[in-house]
Structures are given as structure tokens and as C-alpha cells.
Amino acid sequence: MRSRVILGAALLALAGPLILAPSLAAGPGDPIVAARQASMKQMAAAARVIAEMFDGRRAYEPAAFKAAADALSARAGGLTGEFPQGTLGAPSHAKPEIDQARPEFEALARHIGRLADALSTKARNAPPGITADMRMTGPPMDGGSLLGKRLGAAEADPATMPAEHLLHLILQDCTSCHSKFRRKVE
Numbered sequence: 687m688r689s690r691v692i693l694g695a696a697l698l699a700l701a702g703p704l705i706l707a708p709s710l711a712a713g714p715g716d717p718i719v720a721a722r723q724a725s726m727k728q729m730a731a732a733a734r735v736i737a738e739m740f741d742g743r744r745a746y747e748p749a750a751f752k753a754a755a756d757a758l759s760a761r762a763g764g765l766t767g768e769f770p771q772g773t774l775g776a777p778s779h780a781k782p783e784i785d786q787a788r789p790e791f792e793a794l795a796r797h798i799g800r801l802a803d804a805l806s807t808k809a810r811n812a813p814p815g816i817t818a819d820m821r822m823t824g825p826p827m828d829g830g831s832l833l834g835k836r837l838g839a840a841e842a843d844p845a846t847m848p849a850e851h852l853l854h855l856i857l858q859d860c861t862s863c864h865s866k867f868r869r870k871v872e
Contacts, residue, residue: 735750759799781867783866803844822850
């Protein structure tokens with residue numbers, strides 16, 4: 687139950703006021719900001735589809751699982767390029783701190799990309815039903831929880847992780863990135 691509450695909160699963080707308003711520097715209707723908004727919507731929708739399948743709120747369909755995992759992988763691969771200088775800061779929700787901590791921002795984006803790629807690879811061979819080896823069981827595999835990783839925890843190979851755990855780690859990274867680099871909407 688706690689896992690579902692945490693997952694629900696993470697999905698709300700992704701799907702809530704996720705859309706980044708155009709920045710003054712970029713000007714209203716800027717294609718870069720519009721592309722970024724579209725990517726965020728697609729990633730949130732794909733994550734929601736997969737989460738609902740694992741939570742039993744949506745029927746599991748291998749083709750839909752694969753399509754959602756592929757969408758996450760495709761969108762995550764271009765994250766860093768969607769936040770160029772001049773498209774950050776008010777009134778956009780992307781904080782200008784992205785430029786001040788660009789290496790940290792890019793590391794988070796690359797990590798999301800690696801996890802999403804591993805999820806997409808697993809989805810290519812998706813069985814007709816959710817199997818035990820797709821499920822996240824036992825203690826967290828990354829040395830932490832959705833609330834944060836323990837310092838010095840060994841990073842497991844994403845290819846060895848269950849699909850459900852990969853999704854949780856993607857959501858964890860998205861939440862971490864949003865808490866550091868996204869201005870709260872009031």
C-alpha cells in the first residue's frame with residue numbers, strides 16, 4: 687500500500703502542473719519550449735500507463751507496455767537538449783539553476799535515459815502477462831528508497847533489474863530533478 691501511495695505521489699508530480707510555461711527569454715510559443723512541454727507530457731503519460739499496469743488499474747498488454755517503454759526511452763534520450771540557455775527561468779517553471787548545475791542536471795538526465803533504455807529493452811520481450819521476475823520485490827535494489835539513495839550505495843546494472851523497479855527508479859530521478867530544477871507552481 688505504501689508503495690502505491692509513493693508511486694501515486696510521484697505520478698502526480700509528473701502529471702500535475704508539469705508543463706513548463708514559455709520563458710520570457712524564449713518568447714511565447716517558442717518551439718524549444720513547446721517541444722519540451724510535449725516531451726514532458728509524453729513521458730508522464732507513458733510512465734502512467736506502465737504504473738497502472740503494474741498496479742492493476744489497467745489491463746496489462748505487452749504491446750502497450752512496449753509502446754510506453756519505448757516512448758520513455760525516446761523522450762529521455764533528448765532531455766538535456768530540451769533545456770538550452772535562454773529557455774529557463776520565469777515565467778517557465780524550469781529554474782535558471784539548471785545552467786549553474788548543468789553537470790548534475792545532465793547526470794540525472796543521462797541516468798533517466800539509461801534506466802528508460804533498460805526498460806525498453808525488457809519490454810521488447812514482454813511476456814503475455816506480468817511475471818514475478820518483472821516485479822519489484824524485497825528491499826530497494828539501489829541502496830535507498832523513493833525518498834533518496836544512501837550515499838555510497840553501489841549502482842546496480844539496470845539490465846539486471848525488474849521492469850517495475852526500473853519504473854520506480856525513473857520516477858525517483860524525475861522527482862529528484864523536479865525538486866532541484868523545477869520551480870513550484872502556486
